Amino acid sequence: DTGVSQDPRHKITKRGQNVTFRCDPISEHNRLYWYRQTLGQGPEFLTYFQNEAQLEKSRLLSDRFSAERPKGSFSTLEIQRTEQGDSAMYLCASSLILSSGTFGSGTRLTVV
Amino acid sequence: AQTVTQSQPEMSVQEAETVTLSCTYDTSESDYYLFWYKQPPSRQMILVIRQEAYKQQNATENRFSVNFQKAAKSFSLKISDSQLGDAAMYFCAYRSQHLTGANSKLTFGKGITLSVRP
Numbered sequence: 001d002t003g004v005s006q007d008p009r010h011k012i013t014k015r016g017q018n019v020t021f022r023c024d025p026i027s028e029h030n031r032l033y034w035y036r037q038t039l040g041q042g043p044e045f046l047t048y049f050q051n052e053a054q055l056e057k058s059r060l061l062s063d064r065f066s067a068e069r070p071k072g073s074f075s076t077l078e079i080q081r082t083e084q085g086d087s088a089m090y091l092c093a094s095s096l097i098l099s100s101g102t103f104g105s106g107t108r109l110t111v112v
Numbered sequence: 113a114q115t116v117t118q119s120q121p122e123m124s125v126q127e128a129e130t131v132t133l134s135c136t137y138d139t140s141e142s143d144y145y146l147f148w149y150k151q152p153p154s155r156q157m158i159l160v161i162r163q164e165a166y167k168q169q170n171a172t173e174n175r176f177s178v179n180f181q182k183a184a185k186s187f188s189l190k191i192s193d194s195q196l197g198d199a200a201m202y203f204c205a206y207r208s209q210h211l212t213g214a215n216s217k218l219t220f221g222k223g224i225t226l227s228v229r230p
Contacts, residue, residue: 033217042116042203042220043157056217091157093218100147100207101218103157 004104006092012110013082020078021107025094032075033101034067036060037089046090049075082111114139114206118221125194126229132179133189133224135204143209146180147218148189152200160202163187165209191226199228 005024013019025032030051035043046065048056051072061067064083069075079086089108095101115138125131137146148160163171163180170178175195179188191198204221 031216035218040121040222042118042205042223043218045217045219048217089155093157095216097216100145100159100162103149105156108155 004092004094004102006090006104006107008107009105010108010110012112015084015111016081018078018080019082019109020076021090021092021109023075023077023092023094023104025074025092026102027073029094029096029102030072031095031097031101032069033093033095034075034077035091035093037091037106038087043091046077079109082109084111087111114141114144114208114219116204116206116219116221118204118224120224121222122225122227124227124229125191125198127194127196129194130190130192131194131226133191133202133204133226135187135189135221137185137187137204137206139185139206141208141210145207145209146178146187147205147207148176148178148187149203149205149220150198150200151203151223157203161189194228196228196230199226201225 007022032049034046037043049069064080067077089106091106093101093103117136144165146163150158161173175192177190201223203223205218
């Protein structure tokens with residue numbers, strides 16, 4: 001297993017378009033987290049899955065954001081009607097219950 | 113809610129020297145975990161060191177060690193014999209001991225950019 005994989009690495013989109021990111025966690029990890037990191041800031045929690053269930057969503061996650069994790073495997077994060085303020089690095093992390101988690105390399109979104 | 117503060121935005125160290133990165137946090141919990149993560153320019157966040165709050169002994173991982181002061185809510189990272197490859201952003205992070213739901217999430221500071229001078 002090569003760790004947490006995120007795709008794409010970079011995404012440039014026009015304001016108002018929809019974008020979808022994918023995260024493939026470490027296969028035996030049942031927990032999956034999405035974070036958003038803006039320039040000069042630390043990552044901020046967006047949402048959390050345990051297996052296929054989305055158990056928590058941050059207030060940062062507006063109704064334009066939706067995340068899924070079908071069958072408890074990979075996860076997708078979709079942003080509808082993108083805005084310039086959505087420009088950020090989107091990080092995915094997976095973990096077992098007691099571990100600190102492993103991060104992917106992130107998807108950098110630029111909304112123009 | 114827990115908060116993590118890293119007040120130094122940048123630090124610089126001479127290769128082979130020692131540097132200490134500061135972090136303070138605020139929580140009402142008595143049991144929790146603290147972490148230091150490294151984020152090189154390649155962007156992947158890598159765990160450097162982890163400290164359980166119930167342990168009085170400071171964690172050590174090779175050249176990396178922490179000074180954990182629970183009463184002062186301080187958690188600094190010391191890097192000894194600094195190497196060029198240590199140059200990166202370093203984030204201090206907090207996690208509750210209660211691993212249910214979003215309590216299991218990490219709360220990060222703003223990070224500090226460490227540069228290493230050859």
